Amino acid sequence: MDLQTQARTAIDELVTIQDLVRWSVSRMNESDIYFGHGTDNPWDEARLLVTHALSLGWELAPEWYSSRVTRAEREDVLALVCERIESRVPAPYLIGEAWFCGLAFRVDERVLIPRSPIGEMIDSEFAPWWQRGFEPADQPRRILDLCTGSGCIGIACAVQYPDAEVELLDISFDALAIAEENIQRHGLEDRVQAFQSDLFSAASGKYDLIVSNPPYVDADDMASLPEEYHHEPELALAAGDDGLDLVRTILKQARQFLTDDGLLVVEVGNSWPALEAAFPQLPFVWPEFERGGHGVFVLQARDLELLADD
Known part of the structure; x- marks a missing residue:
């Protein structure tokens, strides 16, 4: 099953921000993407992409991860995560921002x-x-x-x-x-x-x-x-x-x-x-x-x- 199909199949089950981060980490672990352009692990990479797609800050308070996400928001998140994995474009280019x-x-x-x-x-x-x-x-x-x-x-x-x-x-x-x-x-x-x-x-x-x-x-x-x-x-x-x-x-x-x-x-x-x-x-x-x-x-x-x- 290709990544886009996995995303369409899973979308109804990914109810919270935590669900989206977990799904993203799992898909990154299954891929051969490289970390080293701002993050060095799939957890931080997933948090970066998910919070950006939801227009939330990177340092999200823990209680926010149980927040429910609309279907349109889920679609935005999964599209960005899929692009990161499939295109191998570094995350900072996808979000247009890096920290130094x-x-x-x-x-x-x-x-x-x-x-x-x-x-x-x-x-x-x-x-x-x-x-x-x-x-x-x-x-x-x-x-x-x-x-x-x-x-x-x-x-x-x-x-x-x-x-x-x-x-x-x-x-x-x-x-x-x-x-x-x-x-x-x-x-x-x-x-x-x-x-x-x-x-x-x-x-x-x-x-x-x-x-x-x-x-x-x-x-x-x-x-x-x-x-x-x-x-x-x-x-x-x-x-x-x-x-x-x-x-x-x-x-x-x-x-x-x-x-x-x-x-x-x-x-x-x-x-x-x-x-x-x-x-x-x-x-x-x-x-x-x-x-x-x-x-x-x-x-x-x-x-x-x-x-x-x-």
Whole structure:
């Protein structure tokens, strides 16, 4: 029995929100869908889709799950869940929204879905690395989000540092259109600006903090990605045989755009061993993340001076 037939057969028995969540979890467990774009398990994925289809908040109080649902509402829920399973489109694209650092962002297939572990660093104000070389009360005044996509990293930084000016750079005009929507959504037009740029080409002056989640997926990983990832823009993922096509340029050019006490934070994911092999002279620091994720390095501006003679 195909999924649509299962949905039609079950609809009269799915009376409550809890029934809909349970049915959705069961169907997801029977499928080969991949979790990793905002949730990492079928229970949270089902809750996300069911509550969205019912126009309810994600953090639904437990007593609500026994609420009865109209037939029209059930049809909406089952249609969305079936689309998720059959199309393998990540849930945030289906609902048009993703969360990062506690903030809601507009997303569609023009941008990556926000999920960087850099979010945990933003929440902790880049401690302990930011404090090195700065007075404790100091905060970054100029921040650059390179390869910004949806703008989530730069916008989250702007919220974390309310006195900072933030620039969002990306080569994709499509991505920048989404970033502009998110700037307006969070009311940050006075402090956050987005520009089309091939890496640093539109950058100007010096930044206290440069943060980047650039394309870093190597050829082998691109060939084995789950179907969900193929709905994301390849331009934002693929970065050559070793995943370092853009990161090499970032490392070689970043120093001229950093203040003397500036900080460079870049995500490279599974390409971190190749990066260390390619730049053995750099003292990469690799934070550990309580909420999961890996492959983010931290460098001080002075560390990048080791590349001056290369």
